[in-house]
Amino acid sequence: GDSVTQMEGPVTLSEEAFLTINCTYTATGYPSLFWYVQYPGEGLQLLLKATKADDKGSNKGFEATYRKETTSFHLEKGSVQVSDSAVYFCALIPMDTGRRALTFGSGTRLQVQP
């Protein structure tokens, strides 16, 4: 079945450091790929998405590129801020299911220190 694997956290960085959170997936065909962010006590918010190979999703300084050859969708940010502290989820929606439900990775907690 479809699955998403993320690097385990927590990831602890100093402010202005470079961030990479690894995400790889297993799915048939060409799934759509997403990164969601969850701030403490809140629901999930869409951070960025990509729908086909080599697409780059970007938002709020975060970027991720859909790599079909490596089945990856790594999240990057050049300079993190304390306000980026949250849990980040990589997720996919397979193209071949009518329910269009998300399959999530286990989440990676990011802690940014001043």
Add this chain to the structure above:
Amino acid sequence: NAGVTQTPKFRVLKTGQSMTLLCAQDMNHEYMYWYRQDPGMGLRLIHYSVGEGTTAKGEVPDGYNVSRLKKQNFLLGLESAAPSQTSVYFCASRPRVDRWANQPQHFGDGTRLSIL
């Protein structure tokens, strides 16, 4: 701009009790979902609905029932609560029209449920 609203936000139950979680969305979305979030496991799909009057099972449906009598509401029921159902429950919705499966799901803020 209510979006997706979940009630209640917190609840403590005793083993064997029953309760219903309510999800309401005001975006006229056809698809609605219930997920549970457990530490280290991400979110897992419990049940979903592709339209009013329809429901279907997700990956972890046992012990739960759902109903979608109105398009805007999706109810999740626990018939006889068990400690294993202690979790944070999230509801989400999305529109139907989506050729590339790339429309985002809109999430509620969650319901934290503890079963003693």
